[in-house]
Amino acid sequence: MNIPKPKYVLFILLALLFVIPDSAAQERFPGKTWSKAEKPEDLGYSTKKLEAAKKFAETLKTSAVVIVVDGIILYEWGEVEQRFMSHSTRKSLLSPLYGNYVKNGTIDLDKTMEELGIDDKPPLSDIEKKATIRDCIKARSGIYHTALYESAGMKALKPERHTVKPGTHWYYNNWDFNVLCTIFEQLTGKKIFEAMTEEIAIPIGMEDFTAENGWYVNGEESIHPAYPFAITARDFARFGLLMLRKGNWNGTQVIPREWVEESTRYHSDANLYGVDGYGYMWWVARDHNSFPHLPNVKLKEGTYSARGAGGHYVIIIPEHDMVFVHRVNTYLRGHQVSGADVGTLLQKIFDAKTISPVK
Numbered sequence: 001m002n003i004p005k006p007k008y009v010l011f012i013l014l015a016l017l018f019v020i021p022d023s024a025a026q027e028r029f030p031g032k033t034w035s036k037a038e039k040p041e042d043l044g045y046s047t048k049k050l051e052a053a054k055k056f057a058e059t060l061k062t063s064a065v066v067i068v069v070d071g072i073i074l075y076e077w078g079e080v081e082q083r084f085m086s087h088s089t090r091k092s093l094l095s096p097l098y099g100n101y102v103k104n105g106t107i108d109l110d111k112t113m114e115e116l117g118i119d120d121k122p123p124l125s126d127i128e129k130k131a132t133i134r135d136c137i138k139a140r141s142g143i144y145h146t147a148l149y150e151s152a153g154m155k156a157l158k159p160e161r162h163t164v165k166p167g168t169h170w171y172y173n174n175w176d177f178n179v180l181c182t183i184f185e186q187l188t189g190k191k192i193f194e195a196m197t198e199e200i201a202i203p204i205g206m207e208d209f210t211a212e213n214g215w216y217v218n219g220e221e222s223i224h225p226a227y228p229f230a231i232t233a234r235d236f237a238r239f240g241l242l243m244l245r246k247g248n249w250n251g252t253q254v255i256p257r258e259w260v261e262e263s264t265r266y267h268s269d270a271n272l273y274g275v276d277g278y279g280y281m282w283w284v285a286r287d288h289n290s291f292p293h294l295p296n297v298k299l300k301e302g303t304y305s306a307r308g309a310g311g312h313y314v315i316i317i318p319e320h321d322m323v324f325v326h327r328v329n330t331y332l333r334g335h336q337v338s339g340a341d342v343g344t345l346l347q348k349i350f351d352a353k354t355i356s357p358v359k
Contacts, residue, residue, distance in 0.1 A: 028071030029241065029250040032205065034234060035072040040352070043069045049352035050075045057345055061311070061328055061335045064233040067349060068241055068323040075349075076233075083213060083230035084327045087308025090228055091177045093239065095281035097184060097195055098137070099247070099259030107187050109134040113143075116183060120145050120175075120222055131166035133183060136176040137280045138267050142166040147175035148219050149226035151309065157272060170268035170278060177281065178224040192227055203254045204242050206235040233327045240314045240323035243304075264304045264316075283307060296343035297350065311337030315346070324349070 028035070040047045054077050057065060064078035086093070101107040113119070114129035124143060131141035142164040150158075159171060181192050188195065193214035201209045214229035242248075243264070247255030263280035269289065270278040276293050277286035285293040285303040293299040294315075305315040310330035316323055326342050329335050 027245060029245075030071070030205065030238065033207065034237070036076075037069075037072055037074050040074055041354070043072075043074050044354050045069070045074060045349075046352045046354055050349065053345060053348035053352060056348055060337045060341050060345075062326065062337055062345070063329040063335075064325070064327040065345075066233045066237040066323075066325040068237050068325075070321055071241060073237070074322075078233070078327070079329070080233040081208065082327075082329070083208060083232050084312070085308075085310075085330050086229045086231055087310060087312050087330065088177075089231075089236070089306040089308040089312050089314060090226075091281040092306030092314070093196060093200070093229075094177075094180060094184065094192065094227070095137070095263050096243070096247070096255045096259065097192070097199060098180075098280075099255045099263070100199070101184075101188055102259060103256045107133065107184075109137065113179075116186070118179060118183065120224065125162060127162070127165065133180070135167045136180050136183075137263075138170070139173050139176050139278060139281075140167050140170055140268065141173060141176045141179075142169060143175050143179075144171075144173070145175050146221040147173070147178055148217055148221050148224070149178070149228070150174045150221075170270065170272065172270075172273055172278075174226070175222065175224070178222065178226050180281075181227050182224045193229065196229075200239065200242070200254065201235070203252065204238045204249045206238055208232045209235050233325045236314050236325045236327075237323055240316050240325060244316045244318065244321070244323055266301075279304065292343075294343040294346065295340040297347040307339075310335065311339075311342060313342055320350070320353070 037043050040050050064080045066076045066080055067074045098107060102109060110132050112130050112132050113124060128143045131143055135141040144159055144161040185191060193211040197211045209231055214227060216225040216227055218225045242254060243260060246257045247253055247260045264282050264284055265279055266277040266284050266286050268278045270276060271290050274291050275283055276289035276291050277284040282304045285299045285301050287301045293303060300319050302318045305313055307313050311326060311328040313326040324346055328337050
């Protein structure tokens with residue numbers, strides 16, 4: 001009988017290491033409920049330092065925090081099962097809904113408002129009608145018509161109407177974001193909240209969100225309604241993980257990978273808002289820009305976020321394989337958390353990372 005020489009045995013063992021996947025290295029996803037780390041040290045984080053981060057948050061108006069690392073919950077606190085107002089995070093939830101319809105040709109991003117029959121009251125000018133869906137999804141339409149759900153700050157930064165050509169100027173424009181809902185519903189034949197439920201919430205197993213948790217806001221400013229919704233921190237964490245995994249959920253491509261990559265890369269400077277960059281209804285990190293992605297914390301390119309008034313954040317951080325969700329009960333008057341404080345909190349979480357996970 002021929003006995004393999006030791007060097008050949010070693011070669012075979014090394015080869016098997018590359019062939020047989022390491023289950024610990026495979027991407028994890030929550031099932032019906034979230035899996036949670038038994039202790040943060042299992043994922044390479046200090047319990048003591050995370051507790052210090054939580055204590056800092058308790059000095060703020062923070063209502064809920066969920067931190068996902070490696071597909072499971074590293075740490076969480078607060079009212080993670082409470083539905084809070086979405087505010088402008090609604091825009092980042094609409095963005096991925098476009099992905100499948102752009103891929104299959106139902107939506108052509110280069111169609112103009114004129115070609116789509118889109119107008120408003122008072123009517124759009126001939127130049128404004130030349131803005132494309134792509135211009136709108138980049139917040140570059142140049143259509144500075146009155147819009148629903150605009151804050152005083154948004155109105156203060158808004159250029160005068162008819163002063164900018166489509167595609168030439170970035171401005172965080174609620175007219176663009178609202179008309180994108182109208183366009184989506186017109187071209188797909190689906191109501192936005194039903195689409196959110198059927199195409200995102202159900203496939204990724206959101207525990208709390210249904211179509212009934214969204215509503216339209218109408219008014220005299222425009223015929224294109226806003227579309228806020230109420231969502232829990234734990235469901236937003238699932239959404240963030242879907243994005244972190246490039247639109248894939250446990251082997252199913254819920255959103256086209258190429259759309260996730262295209263929509264979350266840098267397309268515009270966001271200096272007008274004191275932020276680094278903007279994509280397709282996502283705020284995106286941009287190295288060496290005039291402003292940070294978030295004050296008091298270093299977030300490298302590849303990071304991107306959904307954010308809403310009052311301190312609502314869903315931050316996707318590939319560098320740390322992390323999703324960070326921060327919620328505030330803005331139904332209560334005076335409840336808000338500044339971006340600077342959220343940045344300080346996130347830096348404290350980063351500082352809790354140790355050299356390597358405990359095995």
